[in-house]
Amino acid sequence: MPFPSQNEFLLPFLQLLSDGNSYTRSQMMFKLAKHFDISEEEAQAMSGNQFTLVSRVAWCDVYFCKAGFVEKRQHHTDHMQDVFRITTMGIRELNRHPEQITVGYLQGFYLGKVHRGAGSDDTTSEAERILYEAFENLPEPFTVLHAVKWFARERGTVGEIDFLIAHPDYGVLVMEVKGGQIMIENGQWYSVNRYGRANKIKDPCQQAERNRRALHDWLGFDPRTKGVPFALFPAVALPDSSVRGDVRPDCPQDIFIDMTHLDQLEARLLTIFGYWSDHADAHNATMGGKRAVDALINLLVPTRSLQPRIVEQFARENRQIEELTQQQFKILKMLRYQRRAAVIGGAGTGKTLLAMEKATQLAESGMRVLFVCYNNNLAEWIKSRLGYAQIDVMTFHGLVGHMVHRARIPMPRGANFYEQAPDLLMDAASVLHAPDADPDMLYDAIIVDEGQDFEDTWWIALLETLNDPEMSVFYVFFDDNQRIFTQISQIPMESAPLYLDENLRNTQHIHERLKPYSRDKDIQCIGPEGRPVEIIQTDSASDQRRQLQHVLHRLVNEEGIAAEDIVVLTPASQKRSQWKNDDQLGNFVLTWQLDTEMPMAARICTIYSYKGLESPVVVLTELDKLHADKLDQLVYVGLSRARHHAIIIGELPVSSSVV
Numbered sequence: 001m002p003f004p005s006q007n008e009f010l011l012p013f014l015q016l017l018s019d020g021n022s023y024t025r026s027q028m029m030f031k032l033a034k035h036f037d038i039s040e041e042e043a044q045a046m047s048g049n050q051f052t053l054v055s056r057v058a059w060c061d062v063y064f065c066k067a068g069f070v071e072k073r074q075h076h077t078d079h080m081q082d083v084f085r086i087t088t089m090g091i092r093e094l095n096r097h098p099e100q101i102t103v104g105y106l107q108g109f110y111l112g113k114v115h116r117g118a119g120s121d122d123t124t125s126e127a128e129r130i131l132y133e134a135f136e137n138l139p140e141p142f143t144v145l146h147a148v149k150w151f152a153r154e155r156g157t158v159g160e161i162d163f164l165i166a167h168p169d170y171g172v173l174v175m176e177v178k179g180g181q182i183m184i185e186n187g188q189w190y191s192v193n194r195y196g197r198a199n200k201i202k203d204p205c206q207q208a209e210r211n212r213r214a215l216h217d218w219l220g221f222d223p224r225t226k227g228v229p230f231a232l233f234p235a236v237a238l239p240d241s242s243v244r245g246d247v248r249p250d251c252p253q254d255i256f257i258d259m260t261h262l263d264q265l266e267a268r269l270l271t272i273f274g275y276w277s278d279h280a281d282a283h284n285a286t287m288g289g290k291r292a293v294d295a296l297i298n299l300l301v302p303t304r305s306l307q308p309r310i311v312e313q314f315a316r317e318n319r320q321i322e323e324l325t326q327q328q329f330k331i332l333k334m335l336r337y338q339r340r341a342a343v344i345g346g347a348g349t350g351k352t353l354l355a356m357e358k359a360t361q362l363a364e365s366g367m368r369v370l371f372v373c374y375n376n377n378l379a380e381w382i383k384s385r386l387g388y389a390q391i392d393v394m395t396f397h398g399l400v401g402h403m404v405h406r407a408r409i410p411m412p413r414g415a416n417f418y419e420q421a422p423d424l425l426m427d428a429a430s431v432l433h434a435p436d437a438d439p440d441m442l443y444d445a446i447i448v449d450e451g452q453d454f455e456d457t458w459w460i461a462l463l464e465t466l467n468d469p470e471m472s473v474f475y476v477f478f479d480d481n482q483r484i485f486t487q488i489s490q491i492p493m494e495s496a497p498l499y500l501d502e503n504l505r506n507t508q509h510i511h512e513r514l515k516p517y518s519r520d521k522d523i524q525c526i527g528p529e530g531r532p533v534e535i536i537q538t539d540s541a542s543d544q545r546r547q548l549q550h551v552l553h554r555l556v557n558e559e560g561i562a563a564e565d566i567v568v569l570t571p572a573s574q575k576r577s578q579w580k581n582d583d584q585l586g587n588f589v590l591t592w593q594l595d596t597e598m599p600m601a602a603r604i605c606t607i608y609s610y611k612g613l614e615s616p617v618v619v620l621t622e623l624d625k626l627h628a629d630k631l632d633q634l635v636y637v638g639l640s641r642a643r644h645h646a647i648i649i650g651e652l653p654v655s656s657s658v659v
Helices: 006-017 025-035 052-067 088-096 103-107 126-136 204-221 259-279 289-300 310-328 330-334 351-364 376-385 396-407 416-432 458-463 508-517 541-558 628-640
Strands: 070-073 083-086 114-116 143-151 158-167 171-177 181-185 188-192 198-201 232-238 256-258 340-345 369-373 391-395 445-448 473-478 498-500 534-536 566-570 588-591 601-606 615-620 642-649
Touching (some): 006 052, 006 083, 006 103, 025 052, 052 103, 083 088, 126 143, 126 171, 126 232, 126 259, 143 289, 158 289, 171 204, 171 259, 204 289, 232 259, 330 351, 330 498, 351 369, 351 391, 351 473, 369 376, 376 391, 391 396, 396 458, 508 642, 541 588, 541 615, 541 642, 615 628, 628 642
Parallel strands (some): 171 232, 232 256, 340 473, 340 498, 369 445, 445 473, 566 615, 588 601, 615 642
Antiparallel strands (some): 070 083, 143 158, 181 188
16 A cells, blocks of 8 residues: 555654654554554665655655744664654644644644645645755845735636745746656656656646746735835756756746755755846846835735724633533542532633532432532522422522521611621521421532631521431532631531642633732632733722723724623722722713623623622722731632733732742
């Protein structure tokens, strides 16, 4: 069977390394021969003066190492003992492209003498590969562009230039490449492969001239190159053949590169330029120097901002985050036989979504479920998304009032309620556990979120709301980093907690910003990269108002983000904050009502009250009003509420751990 091509070798090479182990060159050759079922006889096949198998692995080495997908540790005497290991980038790109990896695709990851043409596909022939590596070694001031695709200005045809070789003094060679041993019969060109099979190919001289004319049309039309003098000449490369004379009058030997020129490529290129200098017409008599080369690159390998609006980037990031969240739900399968479990995780690890999913699963199995948390805003948000009659969602103090009402016992008034809440819950539970009480007044399962903010005295009373306080389902989710209101509670759980160590909700930029404020430095972010956290310096309260107005205008009117996808957070209470209800900032009206339906409303909330919630965009303000003893916790909570983008108006305080 035909020996696998270079492109066919690439994916298996990377897949073999994807187990994370290191392998020598000889081990990789053995594994690849086994993968392709290459016999001993086939392994003796030659490519030039080298075994084809050795050549294929050598080029895998070149391409993957230059692209950064593989790292190599060279042996000082025996290259067969060189050691290969896949990199993090290699693993990432293999996951993105598990079906195919090509030479052309890899070339887009590294920079060198050769520029990859914009709009080209990911195919590279063996002949082009040989020349590509040779052109990489050309000295200054040569510039090479590979695989440049074009669409005709007027005739509706398309084509692709294999190579453009530009020199600021001599011009641009428009080169067509043909591999294999070339033969011509009655004007028809053929390429003969190593197995002796002849395949019809297009006339490379005609292709080179056609590409030259198409490029000439574009250079004269596009404003980046219009008015700049270019000297364009056709050329042909046959790296597997030898040209011994003129092919025909319009296809002279002088414009060819063949196998005899590969070791003196620079000299041959200068000879071809010299030939055309003597034969150029008036339109190709002058090359416009470095200005012309730069304009050519700008046209064919453009560098310009085509950045989508932030709202369009958010949509793509949402899809990534949702996929990661679905993967996180697999954790619940690990816990399906545990009736009691504590789950610890930092911001963005998906604790609340896991808690909601567990509550849903329990309700669907017929259980009466209590979902209890600390923050009233979080409770309202969860309640709006858990549409099951069997699930009650409330805060701890809301639960106390609810159970006291069910038990029909007296409710104290004033501040005493908060002090007596655990005892009141115990009293209500005792009434509801009476033999003649309705068992439906108690719960089959409890899910606790924000467990870090529960007082130690709450847990015993909470367990008493279960039908069986000793055996009923009881799950607690908490994050010690978000402990704002009290010390970490002594959660009544005998088994070791499960740790979530991957942040999948925040972008990587947000995660890196909040890490200094976190107690757990080991959490890794696997979410989308996102964009850097913005810090907008201000020098006064009035300056903060101006900057907030500018930010809201930019996000909503220029970036297309809905006003309801933005929240402005402050560590100050509504009374202490400069942001007042119904204040107007340009077209925006400030409101402390999170569930407002007012158009163009800018929602304001304290960091305390927004704990457990999230928003696509968070604007942190008034951080100068942070209390030192809560600084790390509040900055951590505030930043981690942002799903896609965080903006800080004013100064971001330094973590107390590094002061």
